[in-house]
Amino acid sequence: HQFTVNTKPGAPVQSTMYGIFFEDINFGADGGLYSEMVENRSFEFPDRLMGWNVFGNVAVNDIKPAFDRNPHYVTVSPSGHREKQSGLENHGFFGMGIKEGMKYDFSIYARLNLLQGKSTKFRVELVGEDDVPICQDTIVVTNNQWQKYTATLSSDKTMEKAFMRIFLMSGESVDLDHISLMPQDNWHGMRADLVKDLADLHPGIFRFPGGCIVEGTDLETRYQWKNTVGDPENRPLNENRWNYTFPHRLYPNYYQTLGLGFYEYFLLSEKIGAQPLPILSCGLACQYQNSDNDKNAHVALDKLQPYIDDALDLIEFANGPVTSKWGKLRADMGHPAPFNLKQIGIGNEQWGALYPERLEMFVKQIRAKYPNIKICGSAGPSASGKEFDYGWEQMRRLGVDLVDEHYYMSPEWFLKNAGRYDKYSRKGPKVFAGEYASHVKGQGDKPTVAMNNFEAALSEAAFMTGLERNADVVHQATYAPLFAHVEGWQWRPDLIWFNNLESVRSVNWYVQMLYGTNRGTNVLSLLEDGKPIEGADGLYASAVYDKEAKNYIIKIANTGDADKDINITFNGIKNLGPGKLITLHSNDLQATNTLSNKENVVPQTTNIEAKGNTLSVKIPAKTFAVYRF
Ligand code: AHR
Numbered sequence: 042h043q044f045t046v047n048t049k050p051g052a053p054v055q056s057t058m059y060g061i062f063f064e065d066i067n068f069g070a071d072g073g074l075y076s077e078m079v080e081n082r083s084f085e086f087p088d089r090l091m092g093w094n095v096f097g098n099v100a101v102n103d104i105k106p107a108f109d110r111n112p113h114y115v116t117v118s119p120s121g122h123r124e125k126q127s128g129l130e131n132h133g134f135f136g137m138g139i140k141e142g143m144k145y146d147f148s149i150y151a152r153l154n155l156l157q158g159k160s161t162k163f164r165v166e167l168v169g170e171d172d173v174p175i176c177q178d179t180i181v182v183t184n185n186q187w188q189k190y191t192a193t194l195s196s197d198k199t200m201e202k203a204f205m206r207i208f209l210m211s212g213e214s215v216d217l218d219h220i221s222l223m224p225q226d227n228w229h230g231m232r233a234d235l236v237k238d239l240a241d242l243h244p245g246i247f248r249f250p251g252g253c254i255v256e257g258t259d260l261e262t263r264y265q266w267k268n269t270v271g272d273p274e275n276r277p278l279n280e281n282r283w284n285y286t287f288p289h290r291l292y293p294n295y296y297q298t299l300g301l302g303f304y305e306y307f308l309l310s311e312k313i314g315a316q317p318l319p320i321l322s323c324g325l326a327c328q329y330q331n332s333d334n335d336k337n338a339h340v341a342l343d344k345l346q347p348y349i350d351d352a353l354d355l356i357e358f359a360n361g362p363v364t365s366k367w368g369k370l371r372a373d374m375g376h377p378a379p380f381n382l383k384q385i386g387i388g389n390e391q392w393g394a395l396y397p398e399r400l401e402m403f404v405k406q407i408r409a410k411y412p413n414i415k416i417c418g419s420a421g422p423s424a425s426g427k428e429f430d431y432g433w434e435q436m437r438r439l440g441v442d443l444v445d446e447h448y449y450m451s452p453e454w455f456l457k458n459a460g461r462y463d464k465y466s467r468k469g470p471k472v473f474a475g476e477y478a479s480h481v482k483g484q485g486d487k488p489t490v491a492m493n494n495f496e497a498a499l500s501e502a503a504f505m506t507g508l509e510r511n512a513d514v515v516h517q518a519t520y521a522p523l524f525a526h527v528e529g530w531q532w533r534p535d536l537i538w539f540n541n542l543e544s545v546r547s548v549n550w551y552v553q554m555l556y557g558t559n560r561g562t563n564v565l566s567l568l569e570d571g572k573p574i575e576g577a578d579g580l581y582a583s584a585v586y587d588k589e590a591k592n593y594i595i596k597i598a599n600t601g602d603a604d605k606d607i608n609i610t611f612n613g614i615k616n617l618g619p620g621k622l623i624t625l626h627s628n629d630l631q632a633t634n635t636l637s638n639k640e641n642v643v644p645q646t647t648n649i650e651a652k653g654n655t656l657s658v659k660i661p662a663k664t665f666a667v668y669r670f
Pocket of ligand 1: 390522532
């Protein structure tokens, strides 16, 4: 093969090109990124004691609560028998993972139940799988008003499935609420290892909070960002849209405490260097968009203003002066500087006429008040067909800046669609490939559910050469979903898997990372026989220039069964000099990275040398290669 690169920098590659899609699915937030180890810490799950085992004399109450939006708490009273105790245990999310040498911050709100009460004493302990306490502390309560108490627990053992026990030691009845336990290696309430997994992707954009949970099962359970800011203790519980949905696993207790909320997501965007992209409800509930008569499913146009206000107020929360209502809240929460929000998405996977007529009202008011904020609409959920075309037509009519496309398709589809954007109109909205993943069917312990394997990853790498080549029209792309708890998933594949102690980066993660760290700043033309390289002989390729690093970067996916000899000539320069080659390869298409074999398929880096302006390479079968000079 003879490839030719024209070294004259072409269209810019947006800084937002490769990024992250975050959603609380598969225990991505509560039980995942959010470091809170206690499940149902505020006793607000519909079954108030869900997640708790109680013993002795324990009752749920809501009289004069500590938090008006989370009013339930438990009253723990003496058992009435000197050989019996009263208390409660929490097993966290599939157990509590505790680590040797780690300190854990325990906190609790407590008050004496009786006004005339004097004092009570209770113990908190972390207990191992063998039922032996690992560490403990004692708390004495003498106040009959709500007060926060804290303790630090240190573990000298590592255990994946410890649990927490609290019991009365002496004294009288005590009211307890908002019982929290967090490892000290958290970053603003987020698991440090998972934050690192995100930062190492070098993402340009961070989309939150989903997905379907933006819309909710019905309007009432849509994601309402205003409930997710302010004191975590008083953020009201929301039912998770990802509940009871999949036949192979039920999640009777999957709720959003909103302890991770929009403020934290903005902070996280800033930390990992990604532009924040919040998506808000457009007034249509998930998957009900075409049903005009279901009042729980869509808001009448004349009742849409509060939804539009949510969008306008969010922009003020992110960017407004500290003297504004929502800007002040941001400052009070600890971030007086603006978050520099540049774009906002309205609606997720909406289709049919109900969507554009609602979006239009948002567009008018956002444009009038914040003309510099980009608006992201959607044309979903399928990546082709009449509904999809209708969606795009409407997005053009409304003049949105970006259109969110979703595709969860087979590896064959990804390979066939590497040229998908070659012919997209260069006028009008740009593309945001807001959810995509290659789904390989028919393997593993769940034969009908896709895997994160090398075949899927290689097809994504090949497809992404088409995103890159078309960077003038594709402005951002986010693989989805992001996280999955190994014991609590209901959708796969997912980019990062974890248990309560550690995480593993999927093969697909490495593809995203290789694109994120080799994004470049400008597209270069790369041709074979005058044509883009998008599938002939199993080869897919694209090229970019990185103005800051002054590097030429070529990405080639060899999806074929044979090794390929390729000469790449760089027109316009004399000497390429020494460079680096990074390859991602496996002989086994079904290979996956798992918690017990994290480095099964990971990139390998070697030095390479070009001759003059030509690079001659042999790319093994089934390999993704990145050359950087
Ligand atoms: O990523 C999982 C789900 O897929 C998202 O919530 C939804 O937008 C899509 O259907």
